[in-house]
Amino acid sequence: MIWLTWRQHRRQALFTLVGLVALAALMIPTGLMMRASYADKGLAECLRVLNAAQPDPERARLCNRALNQFADRFDSMSLIGVLFLVLPLIVGLFWGAPLVAREVEQGTHRFAWTQGVGRRQWALVKFGFVAVVAVIVAVVYGLGMSWWATPLTGAAQQSRFDVIFFDMQGIAPIGYTLFAIALGVCAGVHWPRMMPAMAVTLGGFVGLRILLTVVARPHYLPPETRTIPIQGTIGEPGGALGDWILEKGIRNAGGRMVLSDAQAACSGAAGPAGGKCPPIVEFGEGAYNWQLYQPADRFWLFQGIESGIFVALAAVLLYLALRGIRRVA
């Protein structure tokens, strides 16, 4: 049975391997380049400088320049990252959906299921095989991407929580890939034709990913709030810490939100750098910056939760596929 699965899918497996090698050939050199440049420019040190409570203005200026240079050179790289967002979907479309659908479309299930092996065992081996392949692929590229993207997110002073960056690295891709595969398989069992199965996979995957990202992910854990007095010249205090800022605004002394989606700093002329600003007329005395955020150190926890949700969904879908396969004829 394992031999059949391997023999049947070895070409697909080969294509997948070639694809991964090609990606590695692209990612490893660029990754090394970015890391070298990151170290050269001393950006790690820079970030510490910029995030200090009272940044030295001269060093901050130099650092900002270095960061901008780095960003100019490598920002387009994050486009490559987008490719990795669709990778789980591709795996689901081309590994998951055809697994049963193709078999039924070509009628070969009638051959396979009337040999000595019952169809349940057939399905278990097949599903298991693609799941294992999917996990291996996902682990390799998920952790690979974490390594690759570190300098990029760091330099851009971006949170790893940001939508694209969160989704393409760490262990979340494992969940996505498994889910996409399971969705494809399940769709193939219930709509045993290639095109409908692929369409359902595409729609289901994209829909659920967007839904969970937008609606559910910010609430995996209760967010924390933080207030920052309006001082200094840094536009957005706390931003470089890697926290995931869900909401921000300026509240007046009474705690009422006076301007949402904004943070205030002293205007350069108005006050001494690093000192307390004179009250800003618009907001009144005692106004402060307010943030609702998920702390940066929750990154792996969130990765785990996100991954866990999709793995659980994948398990449910595979169970449904196993049940449904009894009714395929």
Next chain:
Amino acid sequence: MIEFVLDARSKVNTYVQLIQQVKQALRVGLLVPGDQLPKVRDVAQSLAINPNTVLKAYRELEIEGLVEGRPGVGTFVRRTLGGPPLADQAELREDLVAWLRRARTAGLTPEDVIALVETTLRATLAAEAARTQPAASAG
């Protein structure tokens, strides 16, 4: 060994065709006692017919005492079929030729002759059968 052929358009049952061919071969001397009939498998395969049909024909021939099955070996001819060899039938043949001439002068076409022979043959056989087994004739 003989080879069977099938007339697909014939209304005669397949197994009857096989029996007729064996008997014909016995009659003309193609098969003599001790000869082996084609193996059931070979007949079934070459004619693409049901092996049970072949078995049925061979069984019928066995019941008639013409052949005998030797388990694991095959089916063999036991005795040749009835009548004297064709050479000994010259006298009958002469009679028939004379009769045919008379039929032609009486205006019978070949088709008429065949019809007459067939109906007469059938009627005679039926009459004979009725004489030997009066009870069965009702069925």
Next chain:
Amino acid sequence: MDIALETEQLGKRYGRRWALQDCSFRLPAGRIVGLVGPNGAGKSTLLHLAVGLLQPDAGEVRIFGRSPYDNPATLPDIGFVAQDTPLYRDFTAAELVQLGGRMNVRWDAALARERLAQLGIPPKLPVGRLSGGQRAQVALALALAKRPRLLLLDEPVASLDPLARREFLQSLMGSVTDSGTTVLLSSHLLADLERTCDHLVVLHSSRVRLAGAVDDLVDAHRQLVGPRHVGETIAGVGTVVRARHTERQSTLLARIDGVVDPEWTVHDVTLEDVILAYLADGETTVARTDWEVPA
């Protein structure tokens, strides 16, 4: 007698339409059974129920006494060649033989290789590149290598040219003689069935019209020609299967149960006559209701 396949009130429904209904018959082991019927009569449905690909919606089907659905224990007894002989087209014949060995408890690889060699099938070519006849032969060889007690073939020769069809039936008959396997073969090529089958199941409009040993069926039916007959009973005639009338004369195909009224001329029938009579039966009345035309 050993019963290879038995159905009891068997039914299968797709949505609201019954593909097979009220289907009851028994196939004695050792027979070669023809399954006849027009397209859409339920032949494939019946075969798929018999090999456990489908779950019955009503009644029961049993293979050597066991229900085949969701029951892998029955699989070794069954050899199945589905319609259009689906095989993994990128596998070579040799690989398919190897595959069978890995997916079956009982597997006679030597037999399969022997057969394929005899037929001159290239072992190293993907079966997708073989001719239809060769592919059918590969499928048959694989089914036979399971050494099944019951071999089910769904329209195995329908898409083959006459020569390939003949060769297929030849090798089927040859190997069945050796193995004594019970065969259930669906086809609408009556001439082939007449040669190869000794038992018959006729399906029409999802119901069994006729089932039994060929010799018995042919013996039981006669064609009768006589004076115009309008439904009154005729001595010696059981059921009239099909009747055609002119103003003065009626031609009937009927099941007889005694000595027929001497007013009628009695002719023997062939298997094909019987099958056609049963298949034609009822067709026009159904069509007339469907078209809302008075009969």
